[in-house]
Amino acid sequence: MKNLDEGFIKFNCKRIDEHINLPSNIFSDLNKWRDIMYESGLIGAYSNGIGYGNISIRSNAAGFYISGTATGRLVALNQDHYPLVNSWSVNDNSLICTGKINASAESLSHAVIYDALPEVGAVIHIHHKAMWDKYLNNLPTTSSNILYGTPEMAYEIESIVQKTEASQDSILVMAGHEEGIIVWGKSLEEAGEMLLNYYKPLLKSN
Ligand SMILES: [Zn+2]
Structure with a gap:
């Protein structure tokens, strides 16, 4: 089994274990859009219980608040479900968070x-x-040989994001991470509305 890990840098999360108070506007924004994503099945959990999808807002100080690990199966999230990511190293595949x-x-x-x-x-x-099936290779797409949770995936995303023109929508598809799509924006409102513009046409055709 150990061969599976060969060549991969294991993700490492170092956590400062304390309760944090999110600014109320950030918490309500995160929950509003997390609820919309959850109700649409865009964030949730598979039948095996493994959660998927996450949502984040940049902090006014440094870092960003993000829905925490294994929250995909939960119907509603509270403050403690959004740790603050304080700092990170893509090369080392590691981060420090508080929560x-x-x-x-x-x-x-x-x-x-x-x-x-x-x-x-x-x-x-x-x-x-x-x-994912519809937009794979029709929107900016990461290489299929780059896998989820690796520094290579992060660098590939960084490169696509930097190349995205202001006139283009800020969305990309992760070929090496089945079903994975990422959107970004000045606000959650902007990112979320744009994502829904790509999601809603699929409802009509079903
Ligand atoms: Zn994912």
């Missing part, structure tokens, strides 16, 4: 977008098979 639960390995996909684009205030990562 009552860990930030997910996918936090680094959010982190590189905040690093690359100072104007970005929010990132959403969702899973949806039909959207």
Whole structure:
């Protein structure tokens, strides 16, 4: 079994275990859009209980708040479900966060977008098979040989994000992470509305 890990740098989350108070506007914004994503099945859990999707907002100080690991199966989230990611190293596949639960390995996909684009205030990562099938290679898409949770995926996302023109929608498809799509925007409102513009046409055709 050990061969499975060969060549991969294991994700490492170091957590400062304390309750944090999110600014109330950030908490309500996160929950509003997390609820919309959850109700649409864009964030949730598979039948085996494994959760998918995450949502984040840049902090006014440093870092960002993100829905924590294993929250996909929960109907409603409270403050303790959104740890603050304080700092990160993409090379080391590691981060430091503060809160009552860990930030997910996918936090680094959010982190590189905040690093690359100072104007970005929010990132959403969702899973949806039909959207993924439809937009794979029709929207900016990461290479299929680059896998989820690796520094390579984070760097690939960073490179696509930097190449995205202002006239283009801020959305990308993760070929090496089945069902994975990422959107970003100045606010969660902007990122979320844009994502729904890509999601809603699929409802009509079903
Ligand atoms: Zn994912």
